[in-house]
Amino acid sequence: MPKTLPIRILGDAILRKKLNEADHNDPFLKSFLPDLIHTMYERDGVGLAANQVGVDLRIFVIDPWWSREGEEREPQVMINPSIDKLEGEQLGEEGCISLPDLFANVPRALKIDYSYTSPDGTRVQASAEGYEAVVIQHEYDHLDGVVFTDRISTLAKLKLKRRLKEMEAEAKDGVNIRVYEDE
Numbered sequence: 001m002p003k004t005l006p007i008r009i010l011g012d013a014i015l016r017k018k019l020n021e022a023d024h025n026d027p028f029l030k031s032f033l034p035d036l037i038h039t040m041y042e043r044d045g046v047g048l049a050a051n052q053v054g055v056d057l058r059i060f061v062i063d064p065w066w067s068r069e070g071e072e073r074e075p076q077v078m079i080n081p082s083i084d085k086l087e088g089e090q091l092g093e094e095g096c097i098s099l100p101d102l103f104a105n106v107p108r109a110l111k112i113d114y115s116y117t118s119p120d121g122t123r124v125q126a127s128a129e130g131y132e133a134v135v136i137q138h139e140y141d142h143l144d145g146v147v148f149t150d151r152i153s154t155l156a157k158l159k160l161k162r163r164l165k166e167m168e169a170e171a172k173d174g175v176n177i178r179v180y181e182d183e
């Protein structure tokens with residue numbers, strides 16, 4: 001049975017780290033990937049990056065549509081992804097499992113070309129637009145130590161400043177972990 005992993009909250013040093021390349025054959029991934037996917041759904045997320053659960057590897061999972069009516073769960077794991085082309089602009093509200101109860105409008109590219117290694121080792125090239133492109137850009141940022149509030153306007157950031165500082169102040173020795181029970 002996959003388990004719900006503790007979540008790293010803003011203030012935790014691993015959320016600010018450029019993560020290491022992963023090896024799709026790494027035996028650790030056999031248990032880690034199901035846990036990562038399970039944790040994303042348990043936290044009602046549409047994406048979750050490895051460092052959000054304390055793992056220093058360039059891996060994330062997304063499932064942009066699963067919570068919509070009539071949609072099945074369809075998790076997509078991306079190992080060592082790259083965003084190869086950005087086009088256009090869009091602005092939409094984002095939140096993050098690592099920044100609980102915080103939301104802001106974030107400018108993103110409208111369309112992206114991207115590639116990644118899937119868990120079976122295949123290198124996949126794909127493109128996305130709209131909401132799916134937002135989810136991929138948000139998760140990709142995590143792998144470089146970037147969170148969505150780094151990309152919002154100065155004014156928007158000013159409004160969130162107190163909350164961000166409070167969150168960061170909860171960290172002890174660079175660690176800020178929140179443990180959730182399975183729902």
Ligand SMILES: [Zn+2]
Nearest residue numbers: 095096097098
């Ligand atoms: Zn996030």
